[in-house]
Amino acid sequence: xxxxxxxxxxxxxxxxxxxxxxxxxxxxxxxxxxxxxxxxxxxxxxxxxxxxxxxxxxxxxxxxxxxxxxxxxxxxxxxxxxxxxxxxxxxxxxxxxxxxxxxxxxxxxxxxxxxxxxxxxxxxxxxxxxxxxxxxxxxxxxxxxxxxxxxxxxxxxxxxxxxxxxxxxxxxxxxxxxxxxxxxxxxx
Amino acid sequence: xxxxxxxxxxxxxxxxxxxxxxxxxxxxxxxxxxxxxxxxxxxxxxxxxxxxxxxxxxxxxxxxxxxxxxxxxxxxxxxxxxxxxxxxxxxxxxxxxxxxxxxxxxxxxxxxxxxxxxxxxxxxxxxxxxxxxxxxxxxxxxxxxxxxxxxxxxxxxxxxxxxxxxxxxxxxxxxxxxxxxxxxxxxxxxxxxxxxxxx
Numbered sequence: 001x002x003x004x005x006x007x008x009x010x011x012x013x014x015x016x017x018x019x020x021x022x023x024x025x026x027x028x029x030x031x032x033x034x035x036x037x038x039x040x041x042x043x044x045x046x047x048x049x050x051x052x053x054x055x056x057x058x059x060x061x062x063x064x065x066x067x068x069x070x071x072x073x074x075x076x077x078x079x080x081x082x083x084x085x086x087x088x089x090x091x092x093x094x095x096x097x098x099x100x101x102x103x104x105x106x107x108x109x110x111x112x113x114x115x116x117x118x119x120x121x122x123x124x125x126x127x128x129x130x131x132x133x134x135x136x137x138x139x140x141x142x143x144x145x146x147x148x149x150x151x152x153x154x155x156x157x158x159x160x161x162x163x164x165x166x167x168x169x170x171x172x173x174x175x176x177x178x179x180x181x182x183x184x185x186x187x188x
Numbered sequence: 189x190x191x192x193x194x195x196x197x198x199x200x201x202x203x204x205x206x207x208x209x210x211x212x213x214x215x216x217x218x219x220x221x222x223x224x225x226x227x228x229x230x231x232x233x234x235x236x237x238x239x240x241x242x243x244x245x246x247x248x249x250x251x252x253x254x255x256x257x258x259x260x261x262x263x264x265x266x267x268x269x270x271x272x273x274x275x276x277x278x279x280x281x282x283x284x285x286x287x288x289x290x291x292x293x294x295x296x297x298x299x300x301x302x303x304x305x306x307x308x309x310x311x312x313x314x315x316x317x318x319x320x321x322x323x324x325x326x327x328x329x330x331x332x333x334x335x336x337x338x339x340x341x342x343x344x345x346x347x348x349x350x351x352x353x354x355x356x357x358x359x360x361x362x363x364x365x366x367x368x369x370x371x372x373x374x375x376x377x378x379x380x381x382x383x384x385x386x387x
Contacts, residue, residue, distance in 0.1 A: 031364045039279050042365035042372070046216035051369065119240025131277065 001179060005072040008177040014072070017065040018177060021100065024058050025155075032148070053121040059104035079170050088133060092158055099151045105129070106144045113137035134153060220263045221337075223346045223384035225252035230382040232270065236356075237373035245277030245286075254346065254384055258314075258335055261307035266316050266346070268302040290363040297323045302331070322359035329354070335378075344386035351379040 004011040010018070028051060035047035077086050111118045112128035113136040119125045128140060165173035175181040227249065235244040249271040256264040272294045277283055287294045304318025313334040320329035333350030355374045358361055366372065 041284050045371040046238055052239070075297065117241035122240030125241045148332065164282060 005069075006077060007073045008172075009075055011072065012179070013068055014065070015062055015179055017068065017176060021058060021061055021065070024054055025151075028054050028058070029148070046070055049119070049122075050109065052118045052124050055104040056118065056120050056126065058100060059108075061180050062097065062100040073155070075176055078165070078169075078173060080169070081170065089161065092154060092161070095150075095154045096158060099147060099154060103144070103147050103151060106147060107139055110137060110140035113140055193299065211354055220255040220257040220260060220265070221344060221346070222250075222258065222387045223251070223254040226345075226383040226385050226387055230384075231380065232382075233379045234375040235379070237357070237375070242276065245275055245283075247271065248274035248276060249253070249273075252382060252384065254344070254348070256307070256335065258337070260311055261309050261314055264304070266304040266307075266318065270300040270302075272298060272300055290366050293323055298302075302329065304331070320354070320359075323353075323361055325359040326348035327358055346382075346384035346386070348382040348384060349378060353377050 001015075002009070002011045003013055005014055031047050031054065035044050035051060038044040038047070071082040077089055081089065108118055108126065109129045111129045113133050115132040117125055117128060162174045162177075165171050166175070189250040193296050197368060198310050206295075209358060230250075230252075231246060232250050232279060233244055233246040233305070235242060237243070243305060244257065251269050251271075254265070256266070258355045272292045274285055275287060275292070281321075286292055289296075302318060302320045303317075304316035306317040308315045308317060313332060316331045319326050321327075327354075331350060331352050333348050336347050338347065354376050356367070356372075356376050357367065357374050362372070
């Protein structure tokens with residue numbers, strides 16, 4: 001598999017970043033929802049510390065991913081798509097990128113507003129993004145929770161579309177993001 | 189008694205009284221001055237690592253009495269009582285947790301104490317050697333500090349500043365899950381800046 005993208009297929013770097021972020025989002029949702037149900041205590045503190053560290057990791061990975069995307073060709077959408085379908089696909093992808101930035105940033109700001117600085121796995125402490133403020137913390141807490149639901153909805157749409165392409169339209173849209181697969185007839 | 193001898197007697201009494209008075213005053217100079225805390229212009233803060241990040245809080249009430257003279261530190265005596273319930277870490281939920289049974293247990297141990305009767309002069313200032321009691325556990329502690337006096341509006345004021353570090357688990361601050369130092373570090377920094385007014 002090529003390291004760089006082609007107009008037909010995602011390269012190794014894009015695939016690695018895509019699937020790594022998928023795994024980390026699953027970890028994030030697990031840690032976040034688990035911690036939210038716990039009473040204040042050492043366990044909650046530990047889960048939230050990891051949640052914050054993983055969130056910062058995603059923020060870095062999505063930044064790298066966008067940079068890599070700009071420096072590489074982007075595989076083209078299948079020509080069989082109608083114009084509105086192409087538009088929906090583009091909007092979905094833009095929303096996914098936006099949410100992958102907005103979620104870690106809203107979480108980070110929320111920690112700053114609460115007055116609990118963020119550390120990346122205990123290795124280093126990040127600066128506070130906003131001053132300490134209770135109303136701001138509460139607004140960001142609500143935002144962070146709402147954005148999570150928006151993310152679930154957009155991810156559901158993204159997954160449904162990928163599965164539709166693979167099983168119903170039988171094109172290579174899903175396969176070109178999967179390692180160890182070939183994209184027949186599309187080899188450059 | 190003649191008028192002359194009476195005059196001499198009075199003069200001698202006067203001289204004796206003056207001498208005694210001066211003796212008393214020089215005894216005062218040797219004795220350490222007595223100070224009490226100016227709470228409004230003093231601070232006692234603590235810092236700790238929570239989830240890998242530096243956090244801090246302070247106590248609002250911590251009465252102090254100090255007998256101290258920089259010229260004669262050996263005669264010093266320091267008593268500090270920290271009202272543990274007056275802690276403020278900037279977060280209500282965290283304050284409640286800190287006051288709770290697993291951490292400071294303020295209902296059972298409302299005060300922490302530091303009592304020092306031994307003072308040593310060091311290269312950079314002084315060191316108070318005494319006993320620190322937190323959560324009912326007493327341990328030896330040495331607290332370095334700097335001391336200076338100033339005259340403000342005719343009154344003598346003492347400024348005592350310093351910082352030290354203690355291990356919270358030495359005093360049982362952290363029971364149950366909080367015994368772990370993974371989320372909250374064992375080392376706690378303590379910084380003080382006290383304004384003490386002469387009495």
